[in-house]
Amino acid sequence: MMKIKTNPLFQLDYDVVNKGVLRDFLAEKEISKTTLTAIKYTGGQILVNGHEQNVRYPLQAGDRVTVLFPPEKISDGLAPEFGALSILYEDETILLLDKPAGQSTIPSRNHPSGTVANYVCGKFMAEGVPSTAHMVTRLDTDTSGIICVAKNRHIHHLLSKQMNENLFKRQYTAFAEGAITPSFLMIEQPIGRKEGSIIERIVRQDGQYARTDVCVEEIAENEATEFSVVKLALHTGRTHQIRVHLQWLGHPLIGDDLYGANEHVFARQALHCSAISFLHPLTKRRIECVSPLPVDMHLFLQSSRKGSVEGKV
Template identity: 60%
Template sequence: MLSKDLRFRLVFLVEEEGILLREFLHSKGISKRTLTATKYEGGHITVNGNEKNVRHPLEVGDEVAIIFPPEQPSEGLQPENGVLNIIYEDEALLVLNKPAGQSTIPSRDHPAGTVANFVAGKFVRNGLPATVHVVTRLDKDTSGLICIAKNRHIHHLLSEQMIASGFHRQYVAIVEGSVQEERFTIEQPIGRKDGSIIERMVRENGQFARTDVEVQQYFEKDGHELTTIALVLHTGRTHQIRVHLQWAGYPLAGDDLYGGSRRWIGRQALHCAVLRFTHPLTGTDMQFTSDLPADMHQISRKP
């Protein structure tokens, strides 16, 4: 019995006469890099079931299929069995709810037990010839929604959407102090802090970064003023929210790396609550939400 071919594939119907296969696939968002990988790494491009090269002229009604090459996890990503809180899944992508304390991808300090390890393990169990493409990454101690693509092409399309500001990421945070403006935007460049491989800071020669801030609630805890805020990321710099809020004078509760106190919570009080984007294959508007976790909810709850 032949095993089912689980390689990722897309099928298109040609509606234009005389267009070359290469141009047609480009119009469907298939990059030159993806075409090269398909040709040399175990993929196929067919027209009406027959393999063709990219210079083949197409006719109206032709069925074009691109079968993407199998992907292998990098040497540093060991597939593992583990619990994943899956909010949504289809052939192209996964949306997960990550708990605080779990890294998104392996690192020297955390080589195992990450979201990526568990997703790679899931792919192996399902016989899926794919690796893990993280579209939206969260710091280890940030909780909330993560989007993962199952194929390099889907990752490319979602990354392009993010560059065009079509990928909406909204966070909820609890910060120290009473935030003075109810709505404001922080546009400050972020770069690595001198002498540190971890810390970032606002600096003139850093990369452009923009964060929108909106106040949700003012409250007091043990005689200290705190504010719950919603944030929208327009760029995705490392530690962007944490650095921008420290610069603004409102460090995240629990974020002792960037000036916050751990008297109320043992990690930065930051949660990715909303992801909104257009599905890269169907064009459907997708929105996912995640409730505030218990440790953050507990801070603002009245006794």
């Protein structure tokens, strides 16, 4: 049995079933060495039956192990701010948000404040949560949709591990220029930085492995353009992955002028993170969250529809 508690420190309680060394028991619970170091030196505790013990302590069946995680310091340059957050799901460990287009995920030179991370830190401060904003997933400023935030470095570690093992699923809805055929394709092309640019990425053979699955749901058309309505599943998380892969395919996102699309057709890249799915880091229950198309994409599609692809998946 496991209880979750966050006041005043993030706390996990575990019942010991088999005897063994505390260090090994904590490793089985996926508590990293980095986290153990932070617990040792920055204010956390590891208790066995209510008494503090070191990691060499011999455990017996029936013991209760309590891990008190230390308070976390907010990074320099990430000032807590108070602003609106659209919360899709929240518990003691995770926060799922619906980010609007035009808001940055984290501070940068061009967007030093007003970001999702700033507002999350403000929310945590107001609620007495002793943590910083751990952004498990990020979206480009002009991409809308679901962002996952962890409330503790340990939870961030567990969710990042799921992403590395492809257990954390992300689905995007996008509008891409032209009619994409066939109706389903898998893009496996390595992505790297474009020479001379600190922002733009390209497909290049010495880049990092990247895979995007593309499913065409509909072909639509208006006076300005013909476009494909696509669902995309990410198997890797490279910077600008969807944007780069669709450009490589010859069908850049509508409105994505950085990657060759006509910026006058749509006011931003038409990309929305519409669904995520993962195992809850503690309960292991599958969490599934969806976000409907934002108003700008919905209205653009409604005014442009002319038909669907045969054999729609």
